[in-house]
Amino acid sequence: MKIRTKILLVFAGLTISTILTMSILVYYFANQHSFEDFYKRLEIRAYLTAKAALPYYESDSVIYNEIREEHLETLPSEKEYFLKVANDGTVHPDEQLHLPNSFYEQVRLESKATHREGNRFYEGVLYKSKQGLYIVIVSAINKYSDEYLGWLRKILILCSVASSVILVGAGIFFSKYILKPIRHMMVQVKSISSRNLHLRLNVDNSGDEINDLAGTFNNMLDRLETAFETQNNFVSNASHELSTPLTAIIGEAELALNKERTAEKYIYSLKNILHEAGRLEHITKSLLHLAQTGFDGKKQEWQQLRSDELLFTVKHTIDKLHPGNKVEIDYSLFPEEEEKLVIPGNEQLLELALSNIVINAVKYSNNQPVSIALAATAKKNIIIVKDQGIGIPPEDLPYIFSPFFRASNTARFKGYGIGLPLAMNIIRMHKGDIIVNSQVNHGTEIRVELPL
Amino acid sequence: MKNILIPTDFSLRSLSYVHNIIAQHPYEPVNIILMHALQMPDSLFDLITYTRNSRHLELISNDFQDGCEIIRNKYSTAINQLRIEFFHGSTRAALRNFLLAQNIDLIIQPADHEYNAPSKRSYDPEKLISKCNYPKMKIQLQRRKFTADKSTISALLQATE
Numbered sequence: 001m002k003i004r005t006k007i008l009l010v011f012a013g014l015t016i017s018t019i020l021t022m023s024i025l026v027y028y029f030a031n032q033h034s035f036e037d038f039y040k041r042l043e044i045r046a047y048l049t050a051k052a053a054l055p056y057y058e059s060d061s062v063i064y065n066e067i068r069e070e071h072l073e074t075l076p077s078e079k080e081y082f083l084k085v086a087n088d089g090t091v092h093p094d095e096q097l098h099l100p101n102s103f104y105e106q107v108r109l110e111s112k113a114t115h116r117e118g119n120r121f122y123e124g125v126l127y128k129s130k131q132g133l134y135i136v137i138v139s140a141i142n143k144y145s146d147e148y149l150g151w152l153r154k155i156l157i158l159c160s161v162a163s164s165v166i167l168v169g170a171g172i173f174f175s176k177y178i179l180k181p182i183r184h185m186m187v188q189v190k191s192i193s194s195r196n197l198h199l200r201l202n203v204d205n206s207g208d209e210i211n212d213l214a215g216t217f218n219n220m221l222d223r224l225e226t227a228f229e230t231q232n233n234f235v236s237n238a239s240h241e242l243s244t245p246l247t248a249i250i251g252e253a254e255l256a257l258n259k260e261r262t263a264e265k266y267i268y269s270l271k272n273i274l275h276e277a278g279r280l281e282h283i284t285k286s287l288l289h290l291a292q293t294g295f296d297g298k299k300q301e302w303q304q305l306r307s308d309e310l311l312f313t314v315k316h317t318i319d320k321l322h323p324g325n326k327v328e329i330d331y332s333l334f335p336e337e338e339e340k341l342v343i344p345g346n347e348q349l350l351e352l353a354l355s356n357i358v359i360n361a362v363k364y365s366n367n368q369p370v371s372i373a374l375a376a377t378a379k380k381n382i383i384i385v386k387d388q389g390i391g392i393p394p395e396d397l398p399y400i401f402s403p404f405f406r407a408s409n410t411a412r413f414k415g416y417g418i419g420l421p422l423a424m425n426i427i428r429m430h431k432g433d434i435i436v437n438s439q440v441n442h443g444t445e446i447r448v449e450l451p452l
Numbered sequence: 453m454k455n456i457l458i459p460t461d462f463s464l465r466s467l468s469y470v471h472n473i474i475a476q477h478p479y480e481p482v483n484i485i486l487m488h489a490l491q492m493p494d495s496l497f498d499l500i501t502y503t504r505n506s507r508h509l510e511l512i513s514n515d516f517q518d519g520c521e522i523i524r525n526k527y528s529t530a531i532n533q534l535r536i537e538f539f540h541g542s543t544r545a546a547l548r549n550f551l552l553a554q555n556i557d558l559i560i561q562p563a564d565h566e567y568n569a570p571s572k573r574s575y576d577p578e579k580l581i582s583k584c585n586y587p588k589m590k591i592q593l594q595r596r597k598f599t600a601d602k603s604t605i606s607a608l609l610q611a612t613e
Contacts, residue, residue, distance in 0.1 A: 332471075333522055335526050336529060377521035377525070
């Protein structure tokens with residue numbers, strides 16, 4: 001079912017049921033009251049009739065009759081009965097009357113009783129006169145209140161129907177109005193495809209939830225677009241990176257083969273080919289790593305590991321790769337308690353990520369001092385790698401984590417632009433973050449945050 | 453146990469005085485109170501609605517909080533307590549009351565007079581502190597060669613170089 005229909009149903013159901021309940025209650029209470037009113041009228045008549053028929057003084061009878069005739073119109077099919085109560089308390093019922101004995105009992109005990117037979121109403125009162133104790137019963141058909149209630153019923157039904165129609169109409173308009181921005185947004189989103197990923201939804205400044213939703217969509221589109229473009233660039237960059245050493249290998253081989261050469265020349269060529277092939281292997285290996293770490297991270301083994309030991313291993317690795325480096329571990333912020341340094345993670349991957357970052361720091365600073373510091377907060381470990389190298393131009397900062405991107409000032413250095421994306425992938429797998437601060441020609445500070 | 457007060461502008465530089473303090477109190481743990489001074493509001497309405505609410509807590513940056521935790525972890529035996537207090541007011545009497553209430557034994561006076569107010573109401577309590585007659589200690593931080601960004605945690609590192 002569409003939300004529009006749901007809104008309509010809920011809205012109409014709620015309001016219409018309220019109106020119906022109200023109408024029914026109005027009818028019920030009016031009905032109840034009209035009975036009471038009619039019984040009161042019958043009671044007055046009963047007393048008047050009794051006073052007229054069984055007066056204390058004969059003269060009173062005339063006056064009472066006069067009042068009755070002048071001021072009280074006869075009710076439809078009004079009937080009066082006088083029943084004498086014997087001394088022992090028994091009553092002789094009239095033959096025309098079909099009233100239960102409990103009625104007479106009630107009259108005798110409470111001096112007043114009511115009874116109803118369909119449309120006909122009975123009111124009985126106990127009257128004490130000179131001639132003795134009498135039960136006076138007046139009965140009549142309640143025609144007025146019947147008419148009145150009929151009218152009320154008609155009005156209520158008419159009103160309910162009319163308001164239901166209005167409410168359903170309003171509900172249709174209401175649901176349309178509420179869902180208009182959503183339908184509008186849907187049309188906009190439908191028009192965005194892979195060919196026009198730069199399009200965005202319109203966001204006005206009203207600050208309601210729909211606008212938040214549009215903003216969220218736009219954010220998602222931003223990320224999608226970036227990912228899409230990275231993917232596009234990735235293929236072209238990767239093929240370029242792979243083809244450069246291949247071209248060198250082919251060129252070198254062709255050059256060596258085009259005529260007879262001395263053994264030294266062949267050895268030289270083969271060495272060149274080997275070097276380029278080694279480069280090729282390095283690139284493919286890194287690519288493989290990048291692809292593997294880009295997966296969900298379920299295959300890797302996770303364990304609790306000490307981040308300070310991680311740093312020592314990284315330092316060890318760097319010492320092997322770049323003998324004579326000036327990487328130093330800064331102990332100034334180490335926490336006193338060892339348990340603050342235990343983080344969950346995959347040791348190999350984290351080592352790979354950190355050594356990539358540190359190797360970058362060594363490489364782009366021409367072997368100037370690099371410091372690795374470790375600090376622990378309550379929720380995370382922070383590793384700060386600081387170099388005094390060439391820095392990253394601010395306009396390149398947003399892209400340093402996209403594969404094969406190389407900052408504009410790195411032309412003098414060899415590299416493929418795989419290290420940092422790989423590190424970022426690994427740190428993201430560990431739900432951490434990398435924050436980069438850099439000043440061109442002064443140095444770069446990379447902060448790796450790993451949650452405990 | 454000594455209670456030591458450091459005026460702070462919620463920059464990590466003000467946290468790095470802790471290194472010096474610890475170096476000078478090697479034998480017993482200390483309580484460190486980071487005090488941020490705020491002026492009382494001028495208008496009546498602001499004064500009525502002036503409470504200890506989250507508006508002040510928002511001044512504390514995440515980096516500063518991380519820095520506090522790092523310091524706490526680093527000196528977990530030397531520091532008994534490290535906490536942030538707001539001082540509301542700008543008179544000597546108010547400061548005297550505050551110092552009395554916090555039971556302060558020593559006030560740190562930064563010698564370099566760097567103060568970046570994090571909000572409109574914040575002010576540098578240096579003048580007030582120099583007038584009060586509590587024991588004071590001036591600390592001069594080493595000048596740094598360069599800073600990439602003042603609010604990063606590496607500011608804590610540089611202080612110990």
